[in-house]
Amino acid sequence: VYGATELVTGPAAATTGGDHPGGDGAPAIPDAVLERIEDGAVAIADGEVVAVGPTEDVVRKYPPENAADAVDASGKTVLPGFVDSHTHAVFAGDRSDEFAAKLRGKPYQEILADGGGILRTVRATRDASEATLLENLLERLDTMLASGATTVEVKSGYGLETETERKLLEVVERADDEHPIRLVPTFMGAHAVPEAAETTADYVDRVIEEQLPAVADHAVFCDVFCEEDVFSVADSRRVLEAGREHGLEPKIHAEEFAHLGGSQLAADLNAVSADHLLQATDEDAAALADAGVTPTLLPGTAFALETAYADPRRFLAAGSEIAIATDFNPNCYAPGMEFAATLACVGMGLSPAESIRAGTYGGGIALGANHPQIDAVPGDCGTLREGGPGDLLVLDAPSHAHVPYRFGDSVVEHAFVAGDRAYA
Ligand code: NIG
Ligand code: FE
Numbered sequence: 001v002y003g004a005t006e007l008v009t010g011p012a013a014a015t016t017g018g019d020h021p022g023g024d025g026a027p028a029i030p031d032a033v034l035e036r037i038e039d040g041a042v043a044i045a046d047g048e049v050v051a052v053g054p055t056e057d058v059v060r061k062y063p064p065e066n067a068a069d070a071v072d073a074s075g076k077t078v079l080p081g082f083v084d085s086h087t088h089a090v091f092a093g094d095r096s097d098e099f100a101a102k103l104r105g106k107p108y109q110e111i112l113a114d115g116g117g118i119l120r121t122v123r124a125t126r127d128a129s130e131a132t133l134l135e136n137l138l139e140r141l142d143t144m145l146a147s148g149a150t151t152v153e154v155k156s157g158y159g160l161e162t163e164t165e166r167k168l169l170e171v172v173e174r175a176d177d178e179h180p181i182r183l184v185p186t187f188m189g190a191h192a193v194p195e196a197a198e199t200t201a202d203y204v205d206r207v208i209e210e211q212l213p214a215v216a217d218h219a220v221f222c223d224v225f226c227e228e229d230v231f232s233v234a235d236s237r238r239v240l241e242a243g244r245e246h247g248l249e250p251k252i253h254a255e256e257f258a259h260l261g262g263s264q265l266a267a268d269l270n271a272v273s274a275d276h277l278l279q280a281t282d283e284d285a286a287a288l289a290d291a292g293v294t295p296t297l298l299p300g301t302a303f304a305l306e307t308a309y310a311d312p313r314r315f316l317a318a319g320s321e322i323a324i325a326t327d328f329n330p331n332c333y334a335p336g337m338e339f340a341a342t343l344a345c346v347g348m349g350l351s352p353a354e355s356i357r358a359g360t361y362g363g364g365i366a367l368g369a370n371h372p373q374i375d376a377v378p379g380d381c382g383t384l385r386e387g388g389p390g391d392l393l394v395l396d397a398p399s400h401a402h403v404p405y406r407f408g409d410s411v412v413e414h415a416f417v418a419g420d421r422a423y424a
Helices: 055-061 096-103 108-113 117-128 130-146 162-178 200-218 233-245 260-268 280-291 300-303 312-317 338-347 352-359 361-366
Strands: 006-012 034-045 048-054 077-080 081-085 149-155 182-190 221-224 248-254 273-276 296-297 393-397 412-416 420-423
Touching: 006 273, 034 055, 034 352, 048 055, 081 096, 081 338, 081 352, 081 361, 096 108, 096 300, 117 162, 130 149, 130 162, 130 393, 130 412, 130 420, 149 393, 149 412, 162 182, 182 233, 200 233, 233 248, 233 260, 248 260, 260 273, 260 280, 280 296, 280 312, 296 312, 296 361, 300 338, 312 352, 352 361
Parallel strands: 006 077, 081 149, 149 182, 182 221, 221 248, 248 273, 273 296
Antiparallel strands: 006 034, 034 048, 077 393, 393 412, 412 420
């Protein structure tokens, strides 16, 4: 890919300021958020980036006429593929009527308490065949790819018993074989307490004693919904510690509706990420930053719930690298990373460059890229650096800012995953 008007390679060294355009729309000062090359090119071989830099330099060594698949990106932008580090994309059923109920003022947690919400998706998912679940997932992945996601994490959690939890993770495995997107499976048996469970403690026992041993080989991470009336901090600790004993690194849904202490738990366990964080405090932000836990913000969820957004400045000020992700699920039916970037800007106040960084590099870090103990994704996933994966987007737009700026359609023209043309 050569001749790109703008080529984003990854994060710039500093984390704040400097990306505000001058009067004519051109950057007034060097970008402190994204490292960018004007008239840039990238060469990929065997799935990995082998050269990235000014077109002149790259094409001297890798002439486009010798490439199996060369793209002239003049007038266009090249970005690392988006890394959507938090989705619940494997499920069956329809909850569009709950959207209408929410608009009439019925809160999400009340819907769940009445046996709707997650529990309703669980019923539909248990009844669905593997073929239906796979077909649903593959279709959603097509939409995600068309909006630039080249790596996507997918959680189980709509089975809530061993057989269906395993079925979901096996479907993710099959989709990973059949679809160009790189998938990362997460076990989330502790997503809700099923109606049949006597008590939460009994269910947590079952997650730990029955589900975990049966699914651990099919997942990389273990996640838990740490929330009032769902799983307490103590329950969550039990699940995540047991997950780790089975080799699954912890992730957590923390401080979404109530401020319960999930962030402090995440810090204590050195979880790879803590997600949602709408109610997190400055102390939580400091604890996450100190422990190297990636704050993962999900603006689509706040949008769908019509609640206040998480405050990204809190985490950036504490020194964290933040991620944004879609949280695609039946309650937040927004599979596109481009729209997540728009909401991150409009709803959470990120700059366009910050939203791109959080959706690429940040997402990679939230999946353990460059983490010595985690090999869920290749090192440098979410960047375009030599030795990193050849995952990139060609945008039909002159700069990265067009991603959040234009919403309701996509600016993604081509997507490559590990050097293979995956889209258009
Ligand atoms: O991250 N909060 C818990 N889990 C999902 C919602 C899942 C659902 O409503 O089906 C979330 O928002
Ligand atoms: Fe979630």
